[in-house]
Amino acid sequence: MSGVLVDLAEHGRSVTVRTSVGHRHRGRLVLVGLDVVGLRSFEGVLLLARLDAITSVRPQPGTPLVTGDERLDATITLRGEMGKLSRDRPRLVVTTSGEEALVGTLMGVGRDVATMAIDAGGKVYVALGSVVEVSVPESG
Secondary structure (H helix, E strand, C coil), rough: CCHHHHHHHHHHCCCEECCCCCCEEEEEEEECCCEEEEEECCCCCCEEEEEHEEEEECCCCCCCCCCCCCCCCCCCCHHHHHHHHHCCCCEEEECCCCCCEEEEEEEECCCEEEEEEEEEEEEEEEEHHHHEEEECCCCC
């Protein structure tokens, strides 16, 4: 799957990605890493999805068949991408493998945990291994 995703991303193809929590996202693939896929929706939302949580990818009709021979960039990781995001402390939605959607501000990312100030009040520590999706709305 990772080679197909890299191939589609390198050609700027529009796709629909479905994840293990049943969510469907449409847009253009913007990155494929060791354990993460990035997609920018047509509405401007950045989605980071755990690579092993991608259940299917449907290219836009008319897209030529891809071989999947491309190699991913093993230096790009979910932890690293979330760490970059945390510098700006964005508002986002983190969906975990338990299908819990946590809405709030990303405060920081450690070795295996993300810290959020959640809208419901207080802070929550999220195990990075449980993160399925991170959705970051386009900032105004």
